[in-house]
Amino acid sequence: MTKKIVVLLSDKDPVLRTVYKNKFGAEEGWEPIISGSPEEALQKIIKEKPAIIVTDIILDGGDGFELLENVRSNTNDSINKIPFVFLTELSQKEDKEKAKKIGITLYLVKSEISLNDAIIEIKKIVK
Numbered sequence: 001m002t003k004k005i006v007v008l009l010s011d012k013d014p015v016l017r018t019v020y021k022n023k024f025g026a027e028e029g030w031e032p033i034i035s036g037s038p039e040e041a042l043q044k045i046i047k048e049k050p051a052i053i054v055t056d057i058i059l060d061g062g063d064g065f066e067l068l069e070n071v072r073s074n075t076n077d078s079i080n081k082i083p084f085v086f087l088t089e090l091s092q093k094e095d096k097e098k099a100k101k102i103g104i105t106l107y108l109v110k111s112e113i114s115l116n117d118a119i120i121e122i123k124k125i126v127k
Contacts, residue, residue, distance in 0.1 A: 005030045005126055006048055010041040010055035010067070011087075020054070023115060028123075038062035042070050049078050051126050057088040057095065064088065065098060072103040083125045087118055 007030045009020040017034050024030045033048055035041040037060040045053065053071065057064035064086055074080045083105040088095075091109040099107050105125060108118050 005052070006033060006050040007031070007122075007126075008033045008035065008041060008045055008048070008050040008053045008055070010035045010038075010053070010059060010064070012036060012056060012059050016056075019115070023119060024054075028119065036060045038064070038067040038070070041067050045071060045082065046074075046076075046079060050082060052083045052085065052122065054085045054087055054122060057086055057090050057099075065102060068099065068102045068104060085122055085125070 007024050009017060009024060009032050011017050011020065014036070017036065021032045021034055025032045033044050033050060035044055039061060041055065055064045055067060059067070068084055071082060071084060072080055084103070085106040085108065086099055086104055087108045087110060089110045091111065096107050106121060108121065
């Protein structure tokens, strides 16, 4: 039996968190871990060490940039090397440049890509 791919999914919107959980879990067979805030996400990342992190930039009590910085600055290579994807509505050049500077793996804009196509791009990273 193949080990399930653990994916941490973080979004401020509880409806989108449920949609993501269903798409990645039931449809893709991955093991989704859900969070809504950067603090909660970081705790789960350290504990679970997911294969990939998929998050929005806009989160409760902080933002995805903060989470990305905390992951990339972690001294444990099993944490700081985890592929990190922004799936966000923010499409400004400045946001993309900031994410790239911090160490984003993939930056996807929700209005520019379907969730199914986003999953295809995300799957390329963990294969």
